[in-house]
Amino acid sequence: MKYLEQMILSKGKVLPGNILKVDSFLNTQIDIELMKELGKDIYAHFKDCGVTKILTVEASGIGIACITAQFFNCNVVFAKKSRTKNMGDCGVYSADCYSFTHKNMNTLIVNNEFISPSDTVLIIDDFLANGEACKALMSIVSQAKAKLAGIAIEIEKGFQGAGDELRKQGVDLYSLAVIDKMEDGKIVFRS
């Protein structure tokens, strides 16, 4: 997805601590034309997998998940980072997930009515760095006894290794841009 790489190079910023700031087009401000291109690309990769549901996590995964779901003609479920009052006393799937960016532990929670054993789930998220969120979402798919079609990621921080580890485990992980190096503000993509 050369278009995304170009956007990252032209509009992204590298902050201290290897934080890539892409809030002008990917999260915070969401470039809808770009999302449609990314969604089409994700669909092309997973279109024969029988996807019945897209699973993401609040908040920045929701935009790309919803735009992409149109191509699959399926619904989106997003995990919340804490149990909220209006969840009532429903049963849930949950999995812990440490955020290295925010340095806190979240428990991802999904109402157990929304994923069932007959579902084939595609996980979508904006970033894959240490893989914590993806592993938590995979655990939720597994708790639901649903089938995992694979994982689609907008930007993978390849140099952190979690993506390649998932691939080794046989997960169909499809990242639209993989960054192999990020030093002194310079970004090098995996070719």
Next chain:
Amino acid sequence: MKYLEQMILSKGKVLPGNILKVDSFLNTQIDIELMKELGKDIYAHFKDCGVTKILTVEASGIGIACITAQFFNCNVVFAKKSRTKNMGDCGVYSADCYSFTHKNMNTLIVNNEFISPSDTVLIIDDFLANGEACKALMSIVSQAKAKLAGIAIEIEKGFQGAGDELRKQGVDLYSLAVIDKMEDGKIVFRS
């Protein structure tokens, strides 16, 4: 929008404290076909207003905002409920907002690069009850010296009065379903 009203009647649940649970199709699980219908309807109402940007708030406004933005061919900006590490030290617009559901105060925050005086902003959110989130988003549009096209809401709790108050102030508030009464689990829509 009769289709939404039918969905609310068939799939919504009223919890104690006048909380309407619509998480099987509107938030948590997002029915993308429904979102497209709602998005088209919002576009039909605001299409001549010169909308250049859609503003919403994390998390449950993001889905409908992104789907609707496709019709306007514009980008989405979402307000965060707290300042996050990867916002860096950017300048922001901010406004306080009390959540009656969660009984806590949030400060809605938008990077000030993403809304400018040349923007015409459409605010979109899933619910309007006490109007706190809408007023905070309106304050952000005003701080940015941008023009407010109006506000589109999926479900307005009409009996709480905040929507009609905004209309009296001259705001073009377009709600896809307005609930005028919610008693003993029975929902009455405004005709």
